[in-house]
Amino acid sequence: MQNHRKNPRLLGALGKNFPRTHALAAGAASFALALTLFISPPDVEAKRTALEVSLSLPEEVTVAPAPAAPQSSAPQSVMEGLRIVQETVRNGDTLSDLFQRAGLSNAEMYQLLSSGKEAKQLAKLVPGEEVTFQIDGNGSLQSLELHRDRLSKVEFSRDSSDEYKYALHQREAERYAAFRQGEIENSLFVDGSKAGLSNNLIMEMADIFGSDIDFALDIRKGDSFSVVFDEEFLDGEKIGNGAIQAVTFTNQGKTFSAVRYTDSNGDTNYYTPEGKSMRKAFIRTPVDIGRISSHFNPRRLHPIFKTHRPHNGTDYAAPTGTPVYSAGDGKVIQSGYSKANGNYVFVQHGERYVTRYLHLNKRSVKQGQRVKQRQVIGTVGSTGYATGPHLHYEFLVDGHHRNPATIVRQLPKAKAIASAEMARFQAQTQPLMAQLERYEQPALAKNEDSENKDKKDSVN
Ligand SMILES: [Zn+2]
Structure with missing residues (x-):
């Protein structure tokens, strides 16, 4: 907040806050006056x-009869x-x-x-x-x-x-577009906050791409992101962040983009620039990425059986008690306990898909219950044959185990922009993507020594 920049357009390119210089908050002034x-x-x-x-x-003592007449008994004229x-x-x-x-x-x-x-x-x-x-x-x-x-x-x-x-x-806060970009050196949270994103914005970004990228397992050094979001100001002072308006994330060389759009019914969602919904039938990571501590190595010898057991799922190490979400809308077909699985929950999604969640500390759904995507179905634990607290997650298609990392991308997206709405969608979102690209220019130009000459064209 120390650097007050006068030109809002500079903000994005510089990746800095651009608080407007206002003399003094009217509200604060009147409050100070009130105190004096x-x-x-x-x-x-x-x-x-x-x-x-x-x-x-x-408080139980009724105040009705006793000291209820301070006004009449008090001297009226003194104060x-x-x-x-x-x-x-x-x-x-x-x-x-x-x-x-x-x-x-x-x-x-x-x-x-x-x-x-x-x-x-x-x-x-x-x-x-x-x-x-x-x-x-x-x-x-x-x-x-x-x-x-x-x-x-x-x-x-x-x-x-x-x-x-x-x-x-x-009162209405004033909103200004802000831009941040960064590259992954350590982790999404470390490098996101280094780039000036709040934890909430980082989570929001992970949420938007939650069907495309497994932020717990897929993130690599060299991945990059850029974000246009609103900053909210009141009387020249920043009071918070608004929503992400446009965002790109490049994961292992593949770039994903999303824009925020409120349709003519008033529903707000994130879409690809082509108008496909970012929300899919399944989320990639059934645990908050901020809670996942490390990769869980399923290939190590099983401590009980001393063999490599066939491993049909993905393991996410996270502290005991971390909430576990249903990956999609569905119905709980099993919620129980067994010696091997510990506390487990199986959810059926439509005709073809089943997700399984094992070694839970606690289960919070019952068999037969309907669940929504992201509804908490239990918490991470180490019940059953587990060497430490982690979620063992399985994804089955027509009864066969599939790798959730690859299958989810192939599943249909939730819904796309209706053709009748397309012109309106493009009119509103194209400027957002253009803004994002314009902001990215200076950084690209800097990197554009020699080998990256064609980067801008190839990234898509
Ligand atoms: Zn496992």
Whole structure:
């Protein structure tokens, strides 16, 4: 964030953030102002302490009869100023806790909570959220603002007829395209973050190509990637990343590309530049790639049988407890335990395909149950004949074991862009691919000493 670049177009090529220089966040400014308005004359402090003492009774104690009339008993004229109290929701906080810390009575809270259905959302507070109270000199709540996040704020303010008015304020983040590219030296995560991608973006990229590339087993040194994604800014400050818009990954010399597209029904998916869906009937890796620790060597001598046993699957070493996903939509045909397999789950997908998951620590599906792609069916373990925690994964076509690494690529993709939608698809996505290619130019030019002269044309 130190380098403020003025020209957004430079950003991509340079692979850097390009935060816009804004003087100061309007929101932050008004918040600072609000804090300086905090008035706490000694009398108010005294009164506040008194209230806190009376309210620190257990909540079951009905507050109705006892101290319910602080307004009438309090001197009306002494305090005219508004007190602004900012509270951050802590772990385990209820609205009542916040009201207590702000020095407000439970009666005030119940009045707000009974003001309408919108007030119900105040019952669901998330740690880290900010609540701003405006309290008048009589200890009466004038307004409450709940800052859900930096983009949305709900406000309850007391009007002249003593009713609470509700308002939802929402801001839009500004989005700018950002570009990152990198080459695999160590691992997807190490080199992805070296290139400036967040873990979420790396996972998203792995997800997009999840049917084409096994990011646990297929990644090689020299593989490369480039990504165009949105960065979100609020008041000149980066607040997060949006979705990946276009991405390419070159794995062992083969380049895969994907673009994000929202069709005319409003459904968003990733497609090849030709309009084929990136989502296939099966995912390549039934375990999150971030959890897979190493290649599991199935060729070593079986510790129990001391022989090379025929190996019909793929093994993924991962810590015990790592979630295991169903590779595709289907129906659980077996969920059980045997001496060799340990805890195992078999899933049938359509007529022809079965996937098997062995040595599970726990199973979380029952026989006969329908499962969705990526639904958790159990966790990695080392039950049965297993030398360490790993998932043994098998893929069967018409009853025969097939290598999931090669078979999945041959299976049909989920769905392609309808021909009626093709013109719209191309109009929206071609600029994205063009943007990606334009960004890639400087890097290519740099490498283009001699032998790579034709690289750009041959890569596809
Ligand atoms: Zn195995």
